[in-house]
Amino acid sequence: MKIKRYLARDMQEAYLAIRRDLGPDAVIVATRRVRQPGWRGFFQPPRLEVTAAVEEGEGRTPSRPPGPAAPGQGAGNGSDTGGRAAGYGDAGGRGGLEALQRELADIKAALHRLVRPAHSQLPEHLQDLRQRLLEQELGEEVVTALLKGLEEAGREVVGEVVLSRLNEHLAPLMAPFSEKRVQAFVGPTGVGKTTTLAKIAARYSLYQNKKVGLITLDTYRIGAVDQLKTYGEIMGLPLEVAMTPRELRAALENLQGCDVVLIDTAGRAPENKAMLAETRGFLEVVPDAEVFLVLSCATRLKDQLQAVDNFRSLKYGRLIFTKLDETNCPGAVMAVAAAAGVPVAYLATGQDVPDDLEKAEPYLLARRIWEAVVQDGSGGRVA
Structure with a gap:
């Protein structure tokens, strides 16, 4: 796996550099704002530091020949781990190479889960419900809490749980x-x-x-x-x-x-x-x-x-x-x-x-919100 770090003005600039260097399969691992070292950094805007990684597939030419890493090189700033990965495979034979490939696949899957928004993992019916709840101006944080752990729940259970959680969120506000x-x-x-x-x-x-x-x-x-x-x-x-x-x-x-x-x-x-x-x-x-x-x-x-x-x-x-x-x-x-x-x-x-x-009353308002979500109705009197 090749890992590189980039300093850019914004995400668009970093993304173009990642695509150019690592290709379309690269995964963004982390982002943060950093200042340049020294006293000049206090007078300049912070830069965006983006760490990206990509798995080196079979038949792809590594960035340097296999063998021991040169002094000062490694998985740090602007470097890659291609040489060490190849050396591991050669030392372990065919079985070692397969084990390394499985490990890299697991790492890549974990990275995808890290950068993938939590709501994108919801089933389709909860995706629709999430959008309807957001349209009620409840906010991302509240909607995430309302749907937490309901991926495997049936539709009837989802309604009861969301209504109950709405009631709990509203209680301190009444x-x-x-x-x-x-x-x-x-x-x-x-x-x-x-x-x-x-x-x-x-x-x-x-x-x-x-x-x-x-x-x-x-x-x-x-x-x-x-x-x-x-x-x-x-x-x-x-x-x-x-x-x-x-x-x-x-x-x-x-x-x-x-x-x-x-x-x-x-x-x-x-x-x-x-x-x-x-x-x-x-x-x-x-x-x-x-x-x-x-x-x-x-x-x-x-x-x-x-x-x-x-x-x-x-x-x-x-x-x-x-x-x-x-x-x-x-x-x-x-x-x-x-x-x-x-x-x-x-x-x-x-x-x-x-x-x-x-x-x-929190429960009455919770019912109005829920009815507006599932029926697109108004927030008027609830029978």
């Missing part, structure tokens, strides 16, 4: 609703904060028999105050409107008798730092409030991740995902929650108040 008295809802425009707040208010009031107070800071959007006022009148809940942090402090004093106070904020574009700073000024009045970041599942993943980063200045502690019924990629919830580093509290699956809201 948390019950907050028990804090003051709760504020922030997020981009159009994600459904006001409707979500009304659903949560109804659940506190109707299902837990708590006295709920509402405050709105959204005096920008036309009809926003009227929308929340209508919800409040239907449920018999008091509503306060605050246009400044001082008015917010007064509104909180007016609602001292309430068990829970829910604060609706104006939608903010994640890129608008000035508007986010204004909202932060309001929230500083209630430093102990639980802040929920509300995101829409109908928004593309890249924009959700941007909102996660840009809204960190508002110190949100939990996530709410709306419009789960409007996406065929419910798996993105896992990716966003993992990036945010805070748990998911609620999932909204429609516009009906208060029905289309549920506390985040």
Whole structure:
């Protein structure tokens, strides 16, 4: 077997050199980034070091005559082991040559397994399943964990195992609703904060028999105050409107008798730092409030991740995902929650108040993801 090492600017340059020197059957054994020695190396970009190997077949002329290796030569940098391989065969006769060939074949097979992606070894039906799971934005690492060890499993078993593993991956990302008295809802425009707040208010009031107070800071959007006022009148809940942090402090004093106070904020574009700073000024009045970041599942993943980063200045502690019924990629919830580093509290699956809201449960979301995978369906309500 001939082994050579190459230094190149990139993989394409290394690949061309390997093909030229070792031929199309060469196998890449290892790659790494290295710097040139000496002080000059600190001021130059690192080079790509690629180690490649190829088995020398019968009838192929070795790179040097058989015999003892010359001093300083061997399987090191830019050298080959062809001479030593031939010497081994001559010393052992026909049996020794055959043994060497078997050993080289085993080494070549091992090298192929090393450089071959793990997923390429999956059977065809798992290859298809892997692609569908990746389309759910679950990520390579998670998908690999979901399919690990299932190469010989039947299709029915695969479904049960993947669903169970999804549940395990989601469990650390979910948390019950907050028990804090003051709760504020922030997020981009159009994600459904006001409707979500009304659903949560109804659940506190109707299902837990708590006295709920509402405050709105959204005096920008036309009809926003009227929308929340209508919800409040239907449920018999008091509503306060605050246009400044001082008015917010007064509104909180007016609602001292309430068990829970829910604060609706104006939608903010994640890129608008000035508007986010204004909202932060309001929230500083209630430093102990639980802040929920509300995101829409109908928004593309890249924009959700941007909102996660840009809204960190508002110190949100939990996530709410709306419009789960409007996406065929419910798996993105896992990716966003993992990036945010805070748990998911609620999932909204429609516009009906208060029905289309549920506390985040890992198994229910796991079922939605699995159904979207096998049926290409939406992430809406699961029967």
